[in-house]
Amino acid sequence: MKDYYQILGIPRNASQEEVKKAYRKLAHQFHPDKTGGSEEKFKEVNEAYQVLSSEQKRAQYDRFGSAGFEQAGGGNGPGFEWDFSNFAQGFEGVDLGDIFGDMFGFGSPGYGRQAVRGRDIAIDIELQFSEAAFGVNRTVLLRKTALCAACSGGGEEPGTKSKTCTHCNGSGSVHETRRSFLGSFTKLHVCSTCRGTGRVPETPCRACRGAGVRQVSEEITISIPAGVNDGEMIKLVGKGEAAAGGITGDLYVKIHVTPSKIFGRSGFDVTTILEISVTDGLLGAEKQLETLEGGALRVQIPAGTASGSILRIRGKGIPRSRGGRGDLLITVLVKPPRKFSKKAKELLEELKKEGI
Ligand SMILES: [Zn+2]
Ligand SMILES: [Zn+2]
Structure with a gap:
């Protein structure tokens, strides 16, 4: 039998506020999208919260245990289904935006306009001992996605106009209703057609076929500071891959120093x-x-x-x-x-x- 109080790390007489607080902390900690997250633990924490946050279910659990609540198939099987009609009642009064605040982008300043982000690039650079000691400029050739120079990333053929995106009606975001064992809730997604801009080109840019980005080979000169150590990482913000209408990723340079025979x-x-x-x-x-x-x-x-x-x-x-x-x-x-x-x-x- 599962101990939902133990899972949330709270005493049996914990208040609703304490239940909510413990859940919020653990849900953040174990969210599968985060490093160190665990889908299994996340589900377990959600299951515990789902029961203990409902007065009715909590009373039932306190009397009869978790048998009636546990997920079928050992906790993560596809056979697990919640009765959403009942659950909706038990969920009233809980502020989803509050709980999922920075987890899913609810309530954050960019709400509904989650920025697209280009990928980070990682490269390795080999340095002589003296180069690491005094610093050096190194030029590398990177093959990467960059903003289209012809349309500056806008995707329109230069000189032509854009029109309102019909997929999102110009709002830049689309609603997606998700059902989970926490109930169903709506999430705003960046519109994939206009990439959040709300506009689409009337005539797509010929150079990038309207994508706003192109594969390019770019020479980048990296200024390596004096005194770098073997294994150190240099981060160049915005030197990674571009994303149309979004933020460019970063470039990470890992330093390898060849040992010197003398020094x-x-x-x-x-x-x-x-x-x-x-x-x-x-x-x-x-x-x-x-x-x-x-x-x-x-x-x-x-x-x-x-x-x-x-x-x-x-x-x-x-x-x-x-x-x-x-x-x-x-x-x-x-x-x-x-x-x-x-x-x-x-x-x-x-x-x-x-x-x-
Ligand atoms: Zn273009
Ligand atoms: Zn759109």
Whole structure:
């Protein structure tokens, strides 16, 4: 037996207001059109609400349990049918627009004129380490749906007029009556003939056959900011696919950074390794390094530098968006030679006597 109170997460003595509140929250959460939604849970929540929101049904449920209410066929079978005539009574006084507010577009500012939206496009871009560090412009060729240049998306042959859409009588929207176990209600749809504009072309545009959109190949230059990380996503609003009479989708650019053989990254700091000889470590030395920019950098290795020491060169790392740059961190590795000459060995024995 189903526990409708448990499904809605409310106590058995919950008020009608609490029932409604719990239902609204869960119906939003589990709505199948939403990410993380679940049709099964949505139906379960609706079933619980349908019973508990009706005083008559709730009293019946409290006495006899859910057997008389449960959906046939395990909760989602096609055999499930509600008696709408009874249900309509139990539903009185509940404001559908209130409950379904942002779920179906009721009561929202765009009520009846839900905007058509073009599809988003996702692409991948491969960058070298230094390109990611300093930013780069990349030009890509995209095959996508764009507004027709000839008619600017209007669909009329230039110089001709439009007429009132007969499908929606110029209102731009059509009614659709839906029946569900919550009762039947009417939803306004964008008219598919005029795409919500209320007007249709008298003479359709020849370039796009009146569609207002065309398939095009478009070159887009993407300005990749300095300091992007591997795996980051850049969103370019309105660079996706167009929809006639609607909003253009977005372009999502996923960044892939090819690892560098020389440099690593730690936040805004760049890391690198410098190998030096034992004597350079002991006596100190001046060394030349390749920088991130590709230039040469002279660094002083202080006398007595131990292997594994880190030298910090300020301002030679990744540029920060607010200005300034991270540092270059050089890990110094002292590499002893594998072979010594006879003379070198004698000298080292002398050094040993000196306590070095
Ligand atoms: Zn056109
Ligand atoms: Zn229409």
